[in-house]
Amino acid sequence: MSQKSRLLGMAFAAADALIEVDGAGQVAFALGAGPVAGQGAASWIGQPLSALLAPSSRNAVAETTRALAAGERSEPLEILLECGDGRVRRALFRAFILPELAPAVSGALIYHGAPFALNAGVAAIADAATFMDLARDSLADKTGAALQRLALAFIEVQGLTAANDAASERVAARISAHLQSASHDGISAGRLTPTRYALLKDAVDDRDLAAAVREAGLAEGLELSTRASQVSVGSDALCALRAMRFAIEGCLKDDGAQPELSFADSLSRTLKDADRFRGIVRDREFNLFYQPIVDLKTRAVHHFEALARFGQGGAPAPAIRMAEELALIESFDLAVAEKIVHRLRQPGSGLLKVAINVSGASLANDTYVAALLRMTAAEPDNRRRLIVEVTETAALADIAAANRRLGALRDAGIKVCIDDFGAGSAAFDYLHGLSVDAVKIDGGFVRQIDGDERARTMVSHLVDLCASLNLTTIAEMIETEEAAQTVQALGVGYGQGWLFGRAEAEPVTTGPVSSRARRQGVVEAWG
Numbered sequence: 467m468s469q470k471s472r473l474l475g476m477a478f479a480a481a482d483a484l485i486e487v488d489g490a491g492q493v494a495f496a497l498g499a500g501p502v503a504g505q506g507a508a509s510w511i512g513q514p515l516s517a518l519l520a521p522s523s524r525n526a527v528a529e530t531t532r533a534l535a536a537g538e539r540s541e542p543l544e545i546l547l548e549c550g551d552g553r554v555r556r557a558l559f560r561a562f563i564l565p566e567l568a569p570a571v572s573g574a575l576i577y578h579g580a581p582f583a584l585n586a587g588v589a590a591i592a593d594a595a596t597f598m599d600l601a602r603d604s605l606a607d608k609t610g611a612a613l614q615r616l617a618l619a620f621i622e623v624q625g626l627t628a629a630n631d632a633a634s635e636r637v638a639a640r641i642s643a644h645l646q647s648a649s650h651d652g653i654s655a656g657r658l659t660p661t662r663y664a665l666l667k668d669a670v671d672d673r674d675l676a677a678a679v680r681e682a683g684l685a686e687g688l689e690l691s692t693r694a695s696q697v698s699v700g701s702d703a704l705c706a707l708r709a710m711r712f713a714i715e716g717c718l719k720d721d722g723a724q725p726e727l728s729f730a731d732s733l734s735r736t737l738k739d740a741d742r743f744r745g746i747v748r749d750r751e752f753n754l755f756y757q758p759i760v761d762l763k764t765r766a767v768h769h770f771e772a773l774a775r776f777g778q779g780g781a782p783a784p785a786i787r788m789a790e791e792l793a794l795i796e797s798f799d800l801a802v803a804e805k806i807v808h809r810l811r812q813p814g815s816g817l818l819k820v821a822i823n824v825s826g827a828s829l830a831n832d833t834y835v836a837a838l839l840r841m842t843a844a845e846p847d848n849r850r851r852l853i854v855e856v857t858e859t860a861a862l863a864d865i866a867a868a869n870r871r872l873g874a875l876r877d878a879g880i881k882v883c884i885d886d887f888g889a890g891s892a893a894f895d896y897l898h899g900l901s902v903d904a905v906k907i908d909g910g911f912v913r914q915i916d917g918d919e920r921a922r923t924m925v926s927h928l929v930d931l932c933a934s935l936n937l938t939t940i941a942e943m944i945e946t947e948e949a950a951q952t953v954q955a956l957g958v959g960y961g962q963g964w965l966f967g968r969a970e971a972e973p974v975t976t977g978p979v980s981s982r983a984r985r986q987g988v989v990e991a992w993g
Contacts, residue, residue, distance in 0.1 A: 481498065481574035481575055481576055482498055482499050482557075482575055482576055482577045483496065483497065483498030483499055483500070483507040483574070483575040484496065484497045484498055484507070484572070484573070484574055484575075485497075485507065485510065485515075485572070485573045485575070486567070486570055486571070486572050486573075487515045487531070487570060487571045487572075487573065488570050489569045489570065491514050491515055491516065492512065492513065492514055492515070493510045493511050493512065493513050493514075493515055493518070494511065494570065495511065496508050496509075496510045496511050498575075499577075500549075501547045501548075501549045501554075501555040501557070501577060501581060502549045502550070502551065502553075502555075502581055505549075505550075507575075515527065516528070517548070518547060518548055519545060519546065519547060519548065520545075520546035520547065520548055520554050521653075523545040523546050523547075523593075523596075525595075525596050525599055526543060526545065526593065526595060526596055527543065527545060527559065527561075530543055530559075530561055531561050531571045531573075534561060534562070534563050534571065535563065536563050536564075536565040536568040537563065537564075537565050538562065538563060539560065539561070539562035540560055540561040540562065541560075542558050542559070542560050543558070543559045543560070543561075544556065544557075544558060544559075544593070545557050545558075545559045547575075547577075549581045551581075553581040554581065555577060555578075555579070555580070555581040556577070556578040556579050556635075557575050557576060557577050557578060558575070558576040558578065559573055559574070559575055560573065560574050561573045562574075579632075579635050580632060580635070591638075591641075591642035591645065591646060591655055591656060591657050591663075592653075592655065592656040592657070593656060593657065593658075594656060594657075594658040594659070594714065596656065597654070597655070597656025597657075597658065597664060598656075598707070598710070598711055598714075600653060600654045600656070600666075601618075601654055601666050601707060601710065602707055604650070604651055604654045604666055605666075605699070605703040605706070605707060606703070608703060609701075609703070610701060613699050613700065613701055613702075613703055613706075614669075614698065614699070614700065614701055615668060615669055615670070616650060616666060616667070616668065616669060616698075616699040617666075617667055617668070617669040617696040617697060617698050617699060618664060618665075618666060618667075618696060618697050618699060618706075618710060618730075618733060619648075619664065619665050619666075619667050619675060619694060619695070619696040619730075620662065620663070620664050620694065620695055620696065620730045620733075621645070621662070621663040621664075621665075621675050621676060621679055621692060621693070621694045622661060622662050622663075622692065622693045622694075623641070623661050623662070623663065623679055623690055623691070623692050624661060624690065624691040624692075625683060625688055625689055625690040625691055626638070626660065626661065626683075626688070626690065633686045633687060633688060634688075636686050637682055637683050637685075637686045637688055637690075638657070640682035640685065640686070641663065641679050641682050642655070642657065644675075644678050644679070644682060645663055645665045645675070645679075646665070648665060648667055648671065648673060648675060648678075649665040649666055649667055650666055650667050650668050650671075651666070654666035658714060663679075664714075666699075667696070669696075669698055669699075674694075675694045676692040676693060676694035677692075679692045679694075680692050695730035695731070696730060697730050697733045697734050697737065700737065704793060705737075705740060705792055705793070705794075706737070708791055708792040708793055709733060709736045709737050709740060709792055710733060711791070712736055712788065712791040712792060713732040713733040713735075713736045714732075714733075736788070736792075739785075739788060740788065740792050740794060743785060743788065743789055743794055743798075744794065744797075746776065747794070747797050747798050747801050750801060750804075750805065752774050752775065752776050752782075752801075753774070753775045753971065754772045754773065754774060754775070754802065754805055754806070754809075755772070755773045755774075755775055755969035755970055755971055756770040756771070756772060756773070756820070756969060756970055756971075756972065756973040756974070757770060757771050757773060757962060757967065757968065757969040757970075758770055758962070758966050758967045758973070758974065758975070759771060759821070759940060759960050759961065759962045759966075760960065760961055760962075760966045761959070761960060762950060762953065762954040762958060762959060762960060762961045763954070763959075765966070767966075767975045768819070768960055769819035769820060769821055769853060770818070770819070770820050770821065770973050771820070771821040771823075771855070771962065771969075772802065772805075772806055772820050772821065772822050772823075773969045774786075774798075774802060775969075786798075786825070789825075790825055790827050793827070795825045795827050795828055796825075796827065796828045796833060796834060799822075799823070799824050799825060799828040799834055800828075800833075800834060800837050800838075802822055802823070803822055803824075803834075803837070803838050803841060804841060806820050806822050806852070807841045807842055807848065810845075810848045810851055810852075811845065811848070818851060818973055819851040819852070819853065820851065820852060820853070820973075821852075821853035821854070821855050821883065822852065822853070822854060822855065823855045823857050823885060824854050824855070824856055824857070825857055826856060826857065826862040826863075826868070829856070829862060829867075829868040829871055829872070830862075830863060830864070830867075830868075832871060834871075835871040835872075835874050835875060838854075838875065838880070839874065839875070839878055842878070842880075846878070846879070849878050849879040849880045850879045850880075852880045852881070853880070853881040853882070853883055853903075853904070854872070854875060854880055854881070854882050854883070855883045855884075855885040855906065856868075856872070856882065856883070856884055856885060856896070856900070856902075857885045857886060862896070865895060865896070865899035865900065866899065868899075868900065869899055869900050869901060872900060872901065872902070873901060876901065876903070881903045881904065882900070882901075882902040882903055882904075883902060883903060883904040883905065883906055883938075883940070884896050884897065884900065884902055884904070884905045884906065885906050886906060886908045886909075886942075887905045887906060887907055887908055887928070888907060888908040888910070888911055888924070888928070897931075897935075902937065903937065903938060904937055904938035904939070904940060905928070905932050905937050905938070905939055905940070906939075906940040906941075906942055906962075907925060907928060907939060907940065907941045907942065907953075907958065908942070909941075909942040909943025909963070910943075911924055911925050912925070912941045912942060912943050912944055912949060912953060912963075913943050913945065913949070915949055915952050915953060916946070916948050916949055916952060922952070922956070925941075925953065925956055925958070926956045926957075929956050929957040929958055930957070933957060938959050938960065939957070939958045939959050939960070940958070940959070940960040940961065940962060941953040941958045941960070941961050941962070941963075942961075942962045942963060943962070943963045944961045944962065944963030944964075944965050944966065945963050945964045945965055946965060947965065949963075949965075950965055
């Protein structure tokens with residue numbers, strides 16, 4: 467038996483059909499069973515892969531195969547295959563690229579359940595990702611009153627059986643067909659989870675969607691419990707779409723922990739939080755607190771990090787994450803910069819140096835950098851008192867472009883630091899692609915450094931790497947003298963944490979940094 471025959475046998479042991487798709491998207495090879503009894507997969511040869519898929523599955527398959535590199539294998543993807551007779555069939559699709567066949571994509575299909583028909587020929591309902599694409603495309607060309615006439619409706623269903631039996635398939639098909647017919651364009655409906663559906667509909671359409679879903683169940687002998695709710699899209703399509711994605715992802719993550727939380731509740735709350743955040747930024751109703759960063763050798767304050775606080779000193783992390791997801795972060799980052807530039811102009815601030823955080827999302831265009839340079843143009847000397855810390859909470863989509871923008875800041879005298887290094891997957895991409903002055907080591911490593919040899923080793927290697935690149939290192943979350951001495955012994959230059967002082971409403975150049983000798987009341991210059 468040849469090696470190829472053995473490989474095909476192994477593949478068929480775990481699949482119903484095998485296909486190979488060439489670089490033009492055509493099926494060049496197919497073996498095994500088709501989705502309908504008596505139909506062979508070989509009949510697919512010469513057809514576009516997209517023609518074999520139900521419309522709701524085409525984008526997902528295209529994105530999955532497009533993202534693969536030679537030697538990689540995708541995660542299993544649930545899809546719907548066209549049966550060629552008006553019916554569809556569920557299947558599990560896994561793609562992979564054999565290096566010797568690249569760019570051709572190989573795929574394995576496992577069929578689930580029997581073929582089933584959708585009412586009146588309506589296309590199969592979309593999954594969560596495809597529904598978001600459909601909603602985005604539907605809202606893209608609408609503004610003003612047209613947007614305000616639309617609403618996002620959510621239907622939650624209990625009582626569908628977990629197994630893919632024929633009755634459940636038929637009920638799902640009935641629900642899909644009804645919700646698509648109720649959507650404003652006939653296609654903008656999706657099944658987000660096994661029990662949750664969504665559609666984009668006319669806000670004034672008052673048909674009882676929950677009752678219609680229950681009737682679909684009764685027609686197949688299933689008694690379903692349903693709940694429907696809706697939220698107006700409003701006048702801002704981009705914010706509504708981003709809020710929808712943010713709310714849906716949050717609900718999916720919390721599905722088991724908070725089953726009583728509906729998508730509509732979550733979306734409504736997100737949109738209200740977004741409006742509240744806009745107001746806070748517009749009216750500058752947030753405070754900045756200052757936490758010292760010290761030279762570990764002398765314990766003199768080197769500079770301060772400006773930390774935003776909302777309300778009664780509340781931590782900003784949840785609000786910042788929401789702002790990044792809803793494309794509201796750029797205005798906030800600029801508001802922080804504006805407050806700091808104003809602070810540097812105040813009498814007695816001549817020695818003050820401040821680090822301000824900027825989200826990766828704010829570096830996606832030229833607006834932030836241009837605005838910061840414009841703010842400081844009248845006092846160019848103040849630029850040497852600013853440090854911009856690039857956070858990884860919203861990853862940079864184009865590192866090369868971001869590096870050009872940060873280069874303009876550095877050329878003007880503003881220092882640049884990579885924040886929370888090691889906390890996210892893009893850290894080394896940042897270090898490789900961004901020309902910066904300093905790296906701040908994530909506090910997760912620092913807090914463990916005394917009891918975790920691996921953390922100590924990682925920090926040691928990171929410090930050596932930064933030294934070879936002539937970069938300053940800062941360790942955050944230093945809470946004990948032992949940790950301070952350890953990171954200093956490893957070669958870290960600067961430290962931040964409760965040992966040296968908490969964030970205060972005004973910069974404090976003296977604090978309970980330790981009993982070691984130090985110079986108090988001094989703010990040092992960059993070396």
